[in-house]
Amino acid sequence: MTKVSKWKALLTPITPDIYSRNDILAGTAITSCAMIGIFVASIILGLVEITNIGFHLKTFVYYTGLTLLSSGYEELLFRCILLTILVKVFKKPWFAILITSMYFGYVHLDNDHATLLSAFSNGLGGVMYGLAFIYTRKIWLPWALHFAWNYVQAPILGFPLSGFKVEGILRLKLLDHSWLSGGLYGPEGGIVGIAFRFIVIMLIVLWIRKSRGGLKHNIIQPYHTQG
Template sequence: MTKVSKWKALFGPITPDIYARNDILAGIGITSFAMMGIFVASIILGLVEITNVGFHPSTFAYYTGLTLLSSGYEELVFRCILLFILVKVFRKPWFAILITSIYFGYVHLNNDHATVLSAFSNGLGGVMYGLAFIYTRKIWLPWALHFAWNYVQAPILGFPLSGFKVEGILKLKLLDDSWLSGGLYGPEGGIVGIAFRFIVITLIVLWIRKSRGGLKYNFNQSYNLQANFKESHYISRNNQV
């Protein structure tokens, strides 16, 4: 491998490609839809109630930046570095996703109000983001999924975020502190949130199949595939002129 190829392999996962823009939009749409579903289900089941609505620009801007940075940092560490290395070492994407997802759930056990159920849910989050990374070979889809999941959950809807209290636009009162709602850990620590994790995983797979025409995870051929796509697309456009 040449020095140029090594640099491409190193920075490949964070280099925008022809899919990046649509992946970002799809990721934001998927987890925003899921979190709104969790919110509606929580209202219907009597798990929370809205007590007030308030918007403070400086606070909202702070949490926007914080959520972007924190989700980006976690995706860089867990997916672009750890997952990428494990795939290269073991050559078994499913095994790499399993290991990083278990670890992702484990590190969240240190959060306030964490439970075994919330760790399992965070592990499923690792599966969500891991699948998005494996099949796109890029950070953009998992980052967008992760960002919107956290952003809609806390700064907008006012739920606790993985055990942290965040000032959201909506002010919610917790009416249920059980395994169903996730309690003070937030909805991602409860059964309702876990159910929507599986919906998100399904939507991720559907999006990848629709945007890529199938599920492919050969890291060694990723950049060649991208180059070949661009070349064939360029040739096709020229032939139409």
């Protein structure tokens, strides 16, 4: 493999293709709708209540940039680098997803108010993003999924985000701090959030089938070229 080929192989996951635009739109829609579903379920179950609504442009712009950068960084590190390496080492995408997802859940245990249940939920998040990366070979779908999940959850709806308090457009009062709601960790740390994780995984698979005409096997392959 030439130097040019090696660089091309490294840049392949972040190079847009004919699917990237629609993947970004689909990923954003999937997790935005899922988080809105979590919010509606939380209201119906009496887990939260809206106390105020406010919009501050500087705060909104700050959290927009921060969420874009943090989600992009994590997808680059966990999926583009770590997941790709493990697939090439073990030759089994499902095993690579399992390992990276367990690690993704583990690193979130250091967050404030984290529990074993929240770590399991973050691990499912790793499965969500891992499947999106494995089946597209690109960062764009998992990045969009990750960004919208976090962005709608905290800067818009006002939930805590993985243990961090964020000033959202909606001001929420947490009425439940149990395993059901996730409490101060945020809805992704509770049963309601976990249930919607499984819905997101199903929607990711459906999107891949619809956009690609089916699911590919052995999809992360070494880049081959002559010379």
